[in-house]
Amino acid sequence: MKEHQYEVQVTWTGNKGNGTSSYTAYTRDFNVEAPSKATLAGSADPAFRGDPQRWNPEDMLVASLSACHKLWYLHLCAVNGVNVLAYVDRPIGRMVEGDTHGKGRFTHVLLRPQVTISTGSDREVALRLHKDAHLECFVANSVNFPVECAAVMTVA
Structure with a gap:
């Protein structure tokens, strides 16, 4: 059996200064990164307060x-x-x-x-x-x- 491993970094970027002090105090934005690859800008689906211009x-x-x-x-x-x-x-x-x-x-x-x-x-x-x-x-x-x-x- 052959095994492959995939490792990425997902970093939340939505702290607007007060963290998750309330449901509306933060954005759902994040970045997905891996060495030598373009960063993917992510968020939640717009139905869940996400940014519609980012990948969910x-x-x-x-x-x-x-x-x-x-x-x-x-x-x-x-x-x-x-x-x-x-x-x-x-x-x-x-x-x-x-x-x-x-x-x-x-x-x-x-x-x-x-x-x-x-x-x-x-x-x-x-x-x-x-x-x-x-x-x-x-x-x-x-x-x-x-x-x-x-x-x-x-x-x-």
Whole structure:
């Protein structure tokens, strides 16, 4: 078994001078940092007093699922003779608050990649490889809710 470790630093930057002395006394802003990488500006979802111009944890989870699927998909296409020319995904994640335990949780993520492959690439193989990519995706294998893929394929 091979093990990988990922270490980041998440720093709260929202102390406006009085810390968390009240619910409205602070912002939810934070930075995510790692050596040699661009800093991500984060906050809470705007529904929870966050800054809508910053990434929230829910955005990052949906983006992570999409990016992991894409990276596996591109790899599988490359080793199976499918030439991908373009790939854009607009995934949608659904989260509910107040489940049976009174908690919030994700219930579903739908990946919606629009993929362009070159003439001569096998369209059916290209579509099938999305299923294989889903099975390989480290992030999708780590969540406890369904992640589905509704790919649209175009041949250039």
